[in-house]
Amino acid sequence: MNFPRIAIDAMGGDEGVQVMVAGAALAADRYPQVRFLLVGDQSRIEQTLDRHSALRPLVEILHADDVISGEEKPSQALRRARTTSMGMAIHAVKNGSAGAALSAGNTGALMAMSKLALRTIPGIDRPALAAIMPTLQPSDVVMLDLGANTECDARNLVQFAIMGAAYARIVNSQPEPRVRLLNIGTEDNKGTEELRDAAALLKERAGDLSMLFDGFTEADKICRGEVDVVVTDGFSGNIALKAIEGTARFVGDLLRRSFSSSLRSKIGFLISRPATDLLKHHLDPNNHNGAVFLGLNGVVVKSHGSANALGVANAVGVTQRLLEENLTERIKADLARLGTETLRAPHKVTAEAGQG
Numbered sequence: 056m057n058f059p060r061i062a063i064d065a066m067g068g069d070e071g072v073q074v075m076v077a078g079a080a081l082a083a084d085r086y087p088q089v090r091f092l093l094v095g096d097q098s099r100i101e102q103t104l105d106r107h108s109a110l111r112p113l114v115e116i117l118h119a120d121d122v123i124s125g126e127e128k129p130s131q132a133l134r135r136a137r138t139t140s141m142g143m144a145i146h147a148v149k150n151g152s153a154g155a156a157l158s159a160g161n162t163g164a165l166m167a168m169s170k171l172a173l174r175t176i177p178g179i180d181r182p183a184l185a186a187i188m189p190t191l192q193p194s195d196v197v198m199l200d201l202g203a204n205t206e207c208d209a210r211n212l213v214q215f216a217i218m219g220a221a222y223a224r225i226v227n228s229q230p231e232p233r234v235r236l237l238n239i240g241t242e243d244n245k246g247t248e249e250l251r252d253a254a255a256l257l258k259e260r261a262g263d264l265s266m267l268f269d270g271f272t273e274a275d276k277i278c279r280g281e282v283d284v285v286v287t288d289g290f291s292g293n294i295a296l297k298a299i300e301g302t303a304r305f306v307g308d309l310l311r312r313s314f315s316s317s318l319r320s321k322i323g324f325l326i327s328r329p330a331t332d333l334l335k336h337h338l339d340p341n342n343h344n345g346a347v348f349l350g351l352n353g354v355v356v357k358s359h360g361s362a363n364a365l366g367v368a369n370a371v372g373v374t375q376r377l378l379e380e381n382l383t384e385r386i387k388a389d390l391a392r393l394g395t396e397t398l399r400a401p402h403k404v405t406a407e408a409g410q411g
Contacts, residue, residue: 058088059154060115061374062144065095066122067160068360068367072099075159078367079114080107082375085368089375092153095119095140119143123164125360132164133171141165145172148353155354155374159367162357166203169348169355176383178390179350181207183215184289184357185222186346187373188299192280194227199286201346202293209252212236212286216257217389218349219284220266225380226373229283231267237287237295238271245271253286263392274298342366345373349386354378 065075072095079091090113093100097118104111119140123132136142141160147153149172158165162184170182185199199219204211216234223232236254238246243254254270261268272282274295287295344366346357354377358370 058090058375059378060090060092060147060152061371061378062092062094062117062147062153062156063371064141064144064156064158064160065093065100066119066140067158068358068362069159070363072096072103074362074364075367076100076103076107076110077364078362079371080110081364081368082371083110083113085372086375089371090114092117092144092147094144094147095122117143117147123161125161127161127164129161129163129167132161133167136168136172142168142172145169145355148355149173154378155356157356157358157367157370157374159358159360159362159370162202165355165357166348169351169353173351173353173355175350176352176387176390179214179218179386181211181214182348182350183218184292184346185219185349186296187226187343188278188296189343190278190280194229194280194283195343196277196280196282197223197226197232197284198277198292198296199284199349200289200292201296202289203348204288205290207249207288209249209256212249212253212288213256214350216253216266216268216284216286217264217393218386219286220264221382221385221389222347222349222377223283224265224385225376225382227283231265232283233281234261234266234268234284234286235270235272235282237274237277237285237291239273241271241273243270260393264389342369345370347373347377347382349382352383354382 063075063079065072068074093114094117097116100116121135121139123139123141141158141164144156144158145168148156175182181204183200184203185197186201187195187197190196197219199215220232220234223229236250238250257268272285277285344359344362348355354374356370356374358367
Protein backbone atom coordinates (compact mmCIF):
# COMPACT_ATOMS: atom_id res chain seq x y z
CA MET A 56 0.00 0.00 0.00
CA ASN A 57 1.33 3.43 -0.95
CA PHE A 58 0.52 5.07 2.39
CA PRO A 59 0.48 8.90 2.63
CA ARG A 60 3.20 10.47 4.73
CA ILE A 61 2.45 12.05 8.08
CA ALA A 62 3.93 15.52 8.52
CA ILE A 63 5.11 15.96 12.11
CA ASP A 64 5.77 19.36 13.65
CA ALA A 65 9.01 18.22 15.26
CA MET A 66 9.43 21.40 17.29
CA GLY A 67 6.03 21.46 19.04
CA GLY A 68 5.26 20.36 22.59
CA ASP A 69 6.98 20.77 25.93
CA GLU A 70 10.00 18.63 25.00
CA GLY A 71 10.12 19.40 21.29
CA VAL A 72 12.28 17.49 18.87
CA GLN A 73 13.58 14.84 21.27
CA VAL A 74 10.15 13.45 22.13
CA MET A 75 8.58 13.97 18.71
CA VAL A 76 11.32 12.03 16.92
CA ALA A 77 11.41 9.32 19.60
CA GLY A 78 7.64 8.98 19.26
CA ALA A 79 7.92 8.67 15.49
CA ALA A 80 10.55 5.96 15.95
CA LEU A 81 8.29 4.02 18.30
CA ALA A 82 5.37 4.42 15.89
CA ALA A 83 7.49 3.17 12.99
CA ASP A 84 7.94 -0.15 14.81
CA ARG A 85 4.18 -0.47 15.27
CA TYR A 86 3.11 0.79 11.85
CA PRO A 87 5.77 -0.19 9.32
CA GLN A 88 3.74 1.19 6.40
CA VAL A 89 3.90 4.78 7.70
CA ARG A 90 6.39 7.33 6.37
CA PHE A 91 7.17 10.68 7.94
CA LEU A 92 7.93 14.25 6.97
CA LEU A 93 9.70 15.82 9.96
CA VAL A 94 9.34 19.60 9.92
CA GLY A 95 11.61 21.83 11.97
CA ASP A 96 15.24 22.74 12.61
CA GLN A 97 17.13 20.36 10.32
CA SER A 98 20.33 20.22 12.35
CA ARG A 99 18.51 19.36 15.57
CA ILE A 100 16.37 16.74 13.82
CA GLU A 101 19.47 15.18 12.25
CA GLN A 102 21.20 15.00 15.62
CA THR A 103 18.19 13.33 17.19
CA LEU A 104 17.87 10.86 14.32
CA ASP A 105 21.40 9.65 15.11
CA ARG A 106 19.85 7.96 18.16
CA HIS A 107 17.11 6.36 16.05
CA SER A 108 18.93 4.93 13.07
CA ALA A 109 16.08 2.61 12.05
CA LEU A 110 13.82 5.62 11.56
CA ARG A 111 16.13 7.50 9.20
CA PRO A 112 15.18 5.65 5.97
CA LEU A 113 11.51 6.34 6.67
CA VAL A 114 11.73 10.12 6.97
CA GLU A 115 12.31 13.23 4.97
CA ILE A 116 13.24 16.46 6.70
CA LEU A 117 11.69 19.81 5.82
CA HIS A 118 13.65 22.65 7.38
CA ALA A 119 11.73 25.39 9.19
CA ASP A 120 13.42 28.45 10.65
CA ASP A 121 10.72 29.38 13.12
CA VAL A 122 8.57 27.86 15.89
CA ILE A 123 5.17 28.87 17.29
CA SER A 124 5.38 29.37 21.06
CA GLY A 125 2.78 28.06 23.46
CA GLU A 126 1.79 31.58 24.51
CA GLU A 127 1.43 33.01 21.00
CA LYS A 128 -1.99 34.29 19.96
CA PRO A 129 -3.54 32.58 16.90
CA SER A 130 -3.70 35.92 15.07
CA GLN A 131 0.05 36.37 15.53
CA ALA A 132 0.78 32.78 14.52
CA LEU A 133 -1.17 33.14 11.29
CA ARG A 134 1.17 35.87 10.09
CA ARG A 135 4.11 33.47 10.41
CA ALA A 136 2.47 30.33 9.07
CA ARG A 137 4.74 30.01 6.03
CA THR A 138 7.98 30.01 8.06
CA THR A 139 7.06 27.98 11.16
CA SER A 140 7.30 24.23 11.65
CA MET A 141 3.59 24.02 12.50
CA GLY A 142 2.47 26.06 9.52
CA MET A 143 4.71 24.19 7.09
CA ALA A 144 3.46 20.82 8.35
CA ILE A 145 -0.13 21.91 7.67
CA HIS A 146 0.83 23.30 4.26
CA ALA A 147 2.32 19.90 3.40
CA VAL A 148 -1.20 18.47 3.75
CA LYS A 149 -2.63 21.25 1.59
CA ASN A 150 -0.14 20.74 -1.25
CA GLY A 151 -0.40 16.95 -1.09
CA SER A 152 3.14 16.18 0.04
CA ALA A 153 1.68 14.67 3.25
CA GLY A 154 -1.62 12.99 4.02
CA ALA A 155 -1.96 14.37 7.55
CA ALA A 156 -0.30 16.74 10.03
CA LEU A 157 0.52 16.07 13.68
CA SER A 158 1.60 18.70 16.20
CA ALA A 159 1.95 18.97 19.97
CA GLY A 160 2.15 22.76 19.79
CA ASN A 161 -0.18 25.67 20.49
CA THR A 162 -3.77 24.41 20.05
CA GLY A 163 -5.27 27.77 19.09
CA ALA A 164 -2.60 28.41 16.50
CA LEU A 165 -2.94 24.89 15.10
CA MET A 166 -6.70 25.36 14.75
CA ALA A 167 -6.42 28.77 13.09
CA MET A 168 -3.72 27.69 10.65
CA SER A 169 -5.52 24.46 9.76
CA LYS A 170 -8.82 26.17 9.10
CA LEU A 171 -7.23 28.87 6.95
CA ALA A 172 -5.09 26.47 4.92
CA LEU A 173 -7.42 23.50 4.52
CA ARG A 174 -10.89 25.07 4.84
CA THR A 175 -13.90 23.15 6.06
CA ILE A 176 -15.75 20.36 4.31
CA PRO A 177 -18.81 21.66 2.39
CA GLY A 178 -21.74 21.46 4.78
CA ILE A 179 -19.58 21.98 7.88
CA ASP A 180 -19.54 25.51 9.28
CA ARG A 181 -16.84 25.04 11.91
CA PRO A 182 -14.23 22.39 12.68
CA ALA A 183 -14.44 20.73 16.09
CA LEU A 184 -11.73 19.30 18.32
CA ALA A 185 -12.52 15.68 19.20
CA ALA A 186 -10.70 13.28 21.50
CA ILE A 187 -11.20 9.81 22.92
CA MET A 188 -11.37 9.17 26.64
CA PRO A 189 -11.38 5.93 28.66
CA THR A 190 -14.58 4.43 30.04
CA LEU A 191 -15.58 1.53 32.28
CA GLN A 192 -16.43 -0.44 29.14
CA PRO A 193 -14.02 -1.96 26.56
CA SER A 194 -14.51 0.91 24.09
CA ASP A 195 -13.59 4.58 24.60
CA VAL A 196 -15.92 7.55 24.34
CA VAL A 197 -15.48 10.24 21.66
CA MET A 198 -16.09 13.78 22.90
CA LEU A 199 -16.35 17.01 20.92
CA ASP A 200 -16.01 19.97 20.84
CA LEU A 201 -13.19 20.36 23.35
CA GLY A 202 -12.34 24.02 22.89
CA ALA A 203 -12.34 25.06 19.25
CA ASN A 204 -15.75 26.81 19.39
CA THR A 205 -16.88 28.46 22.61
CA GLU A 206 -20.36 29.32 21.27
CA CYS A 207 -22.40 26.99 19.07
CA ASP A 208 -25.90 27.00 17.64
CA ALA A 209 -28.08 23.97 17.01
CA ARG A 210 -26.76 23.51 13.48
CA ASN A 211 -23.17 23.39 14.75
CA LEU A 212 -24.08 20.75 17.33
CA VAL A 213 -25.80 18.59 14.72
CA GLN A 214 -22.73 18.83 12.50
CA PHE A 215 -20.53 17.86 15.46
CA ALA A 216 -22.73 14.83 16.07
CA ILE A 217 -22.35 13.72 12.44
CA MET A 218 -18.57 14.08 12.58
CA GLY A 219 -18.26 12.48 16.01
CA ALA A 220 -20.27 9.46 14.92
CA ALA A 221 -18.10 9.02 11.82
CA TYR A 222 -15.00 9.20 14.02
CA ALA A 223 -16.41 6.67 16.51
CA ARG A 224 -17.19 4.22 13.72
CA ILE A 225 -13.48 4.27 12.86
CA VAL A 226 -11.69 4.35 16.23
CA ASN A 227 -14.11 2.02 18.03
CA SER A 228 -15.38 -0.02 15.06
CA GLN A 229 -18.97 0.76 16.00
CA PRO A 230 -21.47 0.58 13.12
CA GLU A 231 -24.08 2.66 14.99
CA PRO A 232 -22.51 4.75 17.79
CA ARG A 233 -24.71 5.91 20.65
CA VAL A 234 -24.73 9.73 20.50
CA ARG A 235 -25.90 12.15 23.19
CA LEU A 236 -25.70 15.88 23.82
CA LEU A 237 -24.05 17.07 27.05
CA ASN A 238 -26.60 18.87 29.21
CA ILE A 239 -27.42 19.77 32.82
CA GLY A 240 -30.05 17.02 32.92
CA THR A 241 -31.51 14.25 30.80
CA GLU A 242 -35.08 15.59 30.63
CA ASP A 243 -36.23 16.92 27.27
CA ASN A 244 -36.98 20.39 28.67
CA LYS A 245 -33.51 20.92 30.19
CA GLY A 246 -30.73 23.07 28.79
CA THR A 247 -30.44 25.90 26.30
CA GLU A 248 -32.70 26.36 23.33
CA GLU A 249 -29.77 25.45 21.07
CA LEU A 250 -29.45 22.09 22.79
CA ARG A 251 -33.16 21.36 22.58
CA ASP A 252 -33.32 22.32 18.90
CA ALA A 253 -30.29 20.15 18.10
CA ALA A 254 -31.84 17.22 19.96
CA ALA A 255 -35.09 17.56 18.02
CA LEU A 256 -33.31 17.50 14.67
CA LEU A 257 -31.08 14.57 15.63
CA LYS A 258 -34.03 12.53 16.85
CA GLU A 259 -35.74 13.18 13.54
CA ARG A 260 -32.79 12.26 11.30
CA ALA A 261 -30.56 9.90 13.31
CA GLY A 262 -31.79 6.92 11.29
CA ASP A 263 -30.26 8.44 8.16
CA LEU A 264 -26.85 8.77 9.82
CA SER A 265 -25.96 5.33 11.19
CA MET A 266 -26.16 6.53 14.77
CA LEU A 267 -28.38 5.91 17.78
CA PHE A 268 -29.40 9.25 19.27
CA ASP A 269 -30.97 9.13 22.72
CA GLY A 270 -31.17 12.70 23.93
CA PHE A 271 -29.01 14.14 26.68
CA THR A 272 -26.32 12.95 29.08
CA GLU A 273 -24.78 14.59 32.14
CA ALA A 274 -21.09 15.18 32.82
CA ASP A 275 -20.84 12.48 35.49
CA LYS A 276 -21.87 9.85 32.92
CA ILE A 277 -19.24 10.68 30.28
CA CYS A 278 -16.79 7.94 31.26
CA ARG A 279 -19.23 5.28 32.39
CA GLY A 280 -19.47 3.70 28.94
CA GLU A 281 -23.19 4.38 28.50
CA VAL A 282 -22.59 6.54 25.42
CA ASP A 283 -20.12 6.39 22.51
CA VAL A 284 -20.15 10.06 21.40
CA VAL A 285 -20.71 13.08 23.65
CA VAL A 286 -21.46 16.32 21.78
CA THR A 287 -21.19 19.80 23.28
CA ASP A 288 -19.91 23.31 22.61
CA GLY A 289 -16.20 23.99 23.07
CA PHE A 290 -16.67 26.04 26.24
CA SER A 291 -18.50 23.30 28.16
CA GLY A 292 -16.42 20.56 26.54
CA ASN A 293 -13.10 22.07 27.57
CA ILE A 294 -14.28 22.56 31.15
CA ALA A 295 -15.53 18.96 31.31
CA LEU A 296 -12.27 17.64 29.86
CA LYS A 297 -10.12 19.58 32.34
CA ALA A 298 -12.33 18.41 35.22
CA ILE A 299 -11.96 14.78 34.14
CA GLU A 300 -8.18 15.10 33.72
CA GLY A 301 -7.86 16.88 37.07
CA THR A 302 -9.90 14.21 38.83
CA ALA A 303 -7.73 11.48 37.31
CA ARG A 304 -4.58 13.22 38.60
CA PHE A 305 -6.19 13.72 42.01
CA VAL A 306 -7.06 10.02 42.30
CA GLY A 307 -3.53 9.04 41.29
CA ASP A 308 -1.92 11.45 43.76
CA LEU A 309 -4.27 10.35 46.52
CA LEU A 310 -3.43 6.69 45.97
CA ARG A 311 0.31 7.42 46.03
CA ARG A 312 -0.04 9.37 49.26
CA SER A 313 -2.21 6.68 50.87
CA PHE A 314 0.10 3.82 49.95
CA SER A 315 3.17 5.61 51.33
CA SER A 316 1.60 6.71 54.62
CA SER A 317 2.66 3.68 56.69
CA LEU A 318 4.39 0.30 56.57
CA ARG A 319 0.99 -1.43 56.45
CA SER A 320 -0.01 0.77 53.49
CA LYS A 321 3.21 -0.07 51.67
CA ILE A 322 2.56 -3.78 52.13
CA GLY A 323 -0.99 -3.23 50.90
CA PHE A 324 0.41 -1.49 47.84
CA LEU A 325 2.60 -4.48 47.00
CA ILE A 326 -0.39 -6.80 47.27
CA SER A 327 -2.59 -4.57 45.12
CA ARG A 328 0.17 -3.66 42.63
CA PRO A 329 -1.46 -5.37 39.60
CA ALA A 330 -4.70 -3.45 40.18
CA THR A 331 -2.98 -0.10 40.72
CA ASP A 332 -0.81 -0.61 37.62
CA LEU A 333 -3.98 -1.24 35.59
CA LEU A 334 -5.55 1.92 37.02
CA LYS A 335 -2.43 3.93 36.23
CA HIS A 336 -2.44 2.65 32.65
CA HIS A 337 -6.12 3.49 32.26
CA LEU A 338 -5.74 7.04 33.58
CA ASP A 339 -2.48 7.90 31.80
CA PRO A 340 -3.33 10.50 29.10
CA ASN A 341 -0.44 9.20 26.98
CA ASN A 342 -2.47 6.04 26.35
CA HIS A 343 -5.33 8.10 24.89
CA ASN A 344 -3.33 10.76 23.09
CA GLY A 345 -4.35 12.27 19.79
CA ALA A 346 -7.19 14.79 19.44
CA VAL A 347 -8.52 15.44 15.94
CA PHE A 348 -9.78 18.58 14.22
CA LEU A 349 -12.88 17.18 12.55
CA GLY A 350 -14.50 18.91 9.60
CA LEU A 351 -11.42 20.00 7.66
CA ASN A 352 -10.45 19.05 4.12
CA GLY A 353 -7.56 17.07 5.53
CA VAL A 354 -6.47 15.27 8.69
CA VAL A 355 -4.88 17.32 11.48
CA VAL A 356 -4.14 15.71 14.85
CA LYS A 357 -3.21 17.46 18.09
CA SER A 358 -0.96 15.70 20.58
CA HIS A 359 -0.78 16.65 24.26
CA GLY A 360 1.97 19.21 24.76
CA SER A 361 3.28 17.15 27.69
CA ALA A 362 3.09 13.80 25.87
CA ASN A 363 6.05 11.43 26.10
CA ALA A 364 7.32 9.24 23.26
CA LEU A 365 4.59 6.67 23.92
CA GLY A 366 1.95 9.38 23.74
CA VAL A 367 3.31 10.69 20.45
CA ALA A 368 3.37 7.16 19.03
CA ASN A 369 -0.25 6.69 20.03
CA ALA A 370 -1.14 9.98 18.33
CA VAL A 371 0.59 8.71 15.18
CA GLY A 372 -1.52 5.57 15.46
CA VAL A 373 -4.71 7.65 15.56
CA THR A 374 -3.50 9.62 12.54
CA GLN A 375 -2.68 6.58 10.42
CA ARG A 376 -6.03 4.97 11.29
CA LEU A 377 -7.92 8.06 10.12
CA LEU A 378 -5.97 8.09 6.86
CA GLU A 379 -6.45 4.39 6.35
CA GLU A 380 -10.22 4.63 6.99
CA ASN A 381 -10.73 7.82 4.93
CA LEU A 382 -12.35 9.85 7.71
CA THR A 383 -12.90 12.96 5.57
CA GLU A 384 -14.74 11.01 2.87
CA ARG A 385 -16.90 9.28 5.47
CA ILE A 386 -18.02 12.61 6.89
CA LYS A 387 -18.81 13.88 3.39
CA ALA A 388 -20.89 10.76 2.71
CA ASP A 389 -22.88 11.22 5.93
CA LEU A 390 -23.55 14.86 5.09
CA ALA A 391 -24.72 13.86 1.63
CA ARG A 392 -27.17 11.36 3.11
CA LEU A 393 -28.62 13.94 5.46
CA GLY A 394 -28.59 16.80 2.96
CA THR A 395 -26.84 20.03 3.88
CA GLU A 396 -30.04 22.00 3.28
CA THR A 397 -31.61 20.20 6.23
CA LEU A 398 -28.84 21.52 8.47
CA ARG A 399 -29.23 25.00 7.07
CA ALA A 400 -32.99 25.12 7.51
CA PRO A 401 -34.15 27.96 9.81
CA HIS A 402 -34.60 26.31 13.20
CA LYS A 403 -35.68 28.22 16.25
CA VAL A 404 -32.28 29.23 17.62
CA THR A 405 -31.54 32.23 19.82
CA ALA A 406 -28.40 33.57 21.43
CA GLU A 407 -29.91 33.49 24.91
CA ALA A 408 -29.63 30.42 27.10
CA GLY A 409 -32.97 29.15 28.26
CA GLN A 410 -33.10 26.79 31.18
CA GLY A 411 -35.96 24.34 31.68
